[in-house]
Amino acid sequence: MVGYPFRTVATAGDGGHASNAATAAGGSGIADRGDKQSATTLEDAASKLNLSTDDYVAKARGAGWTEKTAFDYDQYNRAGGDSHNWAGSAKKYEWKDEYGDVGPEVPELEQLLFGGEFQMRKGAHYENLDIKVTVEGPKEIVPIRKFDDAGLHPVILRNVELCGYDDVTPIQSYAIPAILKGNDLVAIAETGSGKTAAYMIPTLSRLMGKARKLCAPKPNTADPMYNPRRDRVKAEPLVVIVVPTRELAMQIFDEARRMCYRSMLRPVAAYGGRPMGDTCDDLQAGCDILIATPGRLCDLMGKPHVLTMSRVKFTIIDEADEMLDQDWEEELKKIMAGGDSNEDADHQYMMFSATFPKGARKMARNYMSPEYYRIRVGGRAGQAHKNIRQEILHVDGDRKKEAVYDLLMASKPGRTLIFCNAKPAVDLMDDFLYNRGLPTTSIHSDRSQLEREDALRCFRTGKCPILIATGLSARGWDVKGIEHVIQVDLPSTMYGGINEYTHRIGRTGRIGHQGLATSFYNDRNEDLAQDLVNLLIESQCEVPDFLAHLKPEEGAKIDFDDDSDEEGEADQVAAGPGGEEDTGGVATDAAADGGAVAAGSGWGADTEGAGEGGFTADAGFHPAPAIAAW
Numbered sequence: 001m002v003g004y005p006f007r008t009v010a011t012a013g014d015g016g017h018a019s020n021a022a023t024a025a026g027g028s029g030i031a032d033r034g035d036k037q038s039a040t041t042l043e044d045a046a047s048k049l050n051l052s053t054d055d056y057v058a059k060a061r062g063a064g065w066t067e068k069t070a071f072d073y074d075q076y077n078r079a080g081g082d083s084h085n086w087a088g089s090a091k092k093y094e095w096k097d098e099y100g101d102v103g104p105e106v107p108e109l110e111q112l113l114f115g116g117e118f119q120m121r122k123g124a125h126y127e128n129l130d131i132k133v134t135v136e137g138p139k140e141i142v143p144i145r146k147f148d149d150a151g152l153h154p155v156i157l158r159n160v161e162l163c164g165y166d167d168v169t170p171i172q173s174y175a176i177p178a179i180l181k182g183n184d185l186v187a188i189a190e191t192g193s194g195k196t197a198a199y200m201i202p203t204l205s206r207l208m209g210k211a212r213k214l215c216a217p218k219p220n221t222a223d224p225m226y227n228p229r230r231d232r233v234k235a236e237p238l239v240v241i242v243v244p245t246r247e248l249a250m251q252i253f254d255e256a257r258r259m260c261y262r263s264m265l266r267p268v269a270a271y272g273g274r275p276m277g278d279t280c281d282d283l284q285a286g287c288d289i290l291i292a293t294p295g296r297l298c299d300l301m302g303k304p305h306v307l308t309m310s311r312v313k314f315t316i317i318d319e320a321d322e323m324l325d326q327d328w329e330e331e332l333k334k335i336m337a338g339g340d341s342n343e344d345a346d347h348q349y350m351m352f353s354a355t356f357p358k359g360a361r362k363m364a365r366n367y368m369s370p371e372y373y374r375i376r377v378g379g380r381a382g383q384a385h386k387n388i389r390q391e392i393l394h395v396d397g398d399r400k401k402e403a404v405y406d407l408l409m410a411s412k413p414g415r416t417l418i419f420c421n422a423k424p425a426v427d428l429m430d431d432f433l434y435n436r437g438l439p440t441t442s443i444h445s446d447r448s449q450l451e452r453e454d455a456l457r458c459f460r461t462g463k464c465p466i467l468i469a470t471g472l473s474a475r476g477w478d479v480k481g482i483e484h485v486i487q488v489d490l491p492s493t494m495y496g497g498i499n500e501y502t503h504r505i506g507r508t509g510r511i512g513h514q515g516l517a518t519s520f521y522n523d524r525n526e527d528l529a530q531d532l533v534n535l536l537i538e539s540q541c542e543v544p545d546f547l548a549h550l551k552p553e554e555g556a557k558i559d560f561d562d563d564s565d566e567e568g569e570a571d572q573v574a575a576g577p578g579g580e581e582d583t584g585g586v587a588t589d590a591a592a593d594g595g596a597v598a599a600g601s602g603w604g605a606d607t608e609g610a611g612e613g614g615f616t617a618d619a620g621f622h623p624a625p626a627i628a629a630w
Ligand SMILES: Nc1ncnc2c1ncn2[C@@H]1O[C@H](COP(=O)(O)OP(=O)(O)OP(=O)(O)O)[C@@H](O)[C@H]1O
Pocket: 119, 120, 121, 122, 164, 165, 166, 167, 168, 169, 172, 189, 190, 191, 192, 193, 194, 195, 196, 197, 353, 354, 475, 476, 477, 478, 506, 510, 511
């Protein structure tokens, strides 16, 4: 059991060590800046009350929060993992050779994959998906306006329909035709803008017609005679998708399960924490699409009787700037070039992320063929989404717990993701809020895989609508209905800085939904202050009074410290509300009117090669009437 003693069934949160801390603190400590939205305007700040545990519980229920759930953490040790329903073992379409090219419908599975009430649907503010698109590459890309126009294989098109994807998002509009052309690709688009489907749909579609020819021999797992012990093969994936976290691997695996429905393409998730034996069993039942975390993938590459990379046709690196970070250098090198990987010219490489500092963009180029495409949606790599309202509150370090409590009690109850920077802080915050009757759960990297999967499941299903997490959860997570992200601690510039901030707040305000991101700021966050102010201005959010001195003068340019300004081309944005578009920089507003920006300006020095007979353009996004709502 991980060091978290306060939430076993026996103690059930009553009388936990922090039970009266809020009372003693005498209020939240949120500085009153006259902000109408802040919890400080509440006359009756809940943390000022001196209540018994039962009264705190009653108060939380009265505020509309659901009942809290006690966890028996010992059960995870007792179960030992064997009987656990691992997310990676979730049901998928199983194949029989006699199906021909397309398998029959399986209504129960279809319901499970596509009918889930927890699957995200696009929100009412879809038009706020940024529509300014910059494209560089060897040839012009004709964007698709509808999935119907993309020339997708009918099974994939049907799966897209079953997912409820009616319109293409801007990144899908450009990335799908680029991938269908067969070129390498680096794609940058805001959080929650549909990047997963942007690579999954065309990749699988390209394989569909040729699956029978390309796939390695596999057992007929749908056959009643199939025996997993006897009918083992070596996994020979055609597609490898690499992601930095286990949770993201499970999520992408879910998307792959949906998109592979009725196809003979078999997805497998391989991530740390899931028992190796279990993963190997799954791989040896056949694997065409492998979704993996880098460490587990490298381990598996060392088991040639289980996995060979010799058939891989597509290598996709999601959250690519994170994967290009020094921490992953060795693994990434091995994955991109090492082992027995297919080095044929038809091996296509892709990298996707919402943030892509200049240094990472340069490194990405080393892995791409010279004729690669670069697509960027939005003005600047790392821009926050306009559907996210960002608020910054001044909160001193010793008052943070009370401030979170007050904020939750003052907010409309809804799925809330709370970030702390350290694992002990996550445990303490969970304990504190839970003991005040709030339905919390928590996740961090010291928890066992079973605990992590359960915490996430409880959050997704709404059983525990408040999740406290470390930055582990910042990237890629796509949970339906996160209305509020609270950053108790801001990421320091040593640990991801403003890009990490953008990923964290990007867990809300996804795919046309609006969300609120509240962040606590104090003197310890001064290193991030200028970047934060720049981002607030860029996103047209209010800069609080205590940071107002960092605002540039009206109309002045803001330099984003984008890692490497060595060539003097930092990304720029016009300052002040309604800032003017400037051809030397990148405009903040969606270019629905086709406003021109200097070709490739936002890519800084990365434009090399594109000008030589290639195609370099700020494409804008000129919506066809049918999708003019963008
Ligand atoms: N065309 C579409 N129409 C409606 N919903 C879509 C469409 N494409 C994707 N989605 C949904 O949008 C949500 C966000 O997609 P996804 O997780 O791929 O975003 P992302 O751009 O990768 O975000 P992040 O940068 O945070 O990882 C998912 O729930 C996905 O199912």
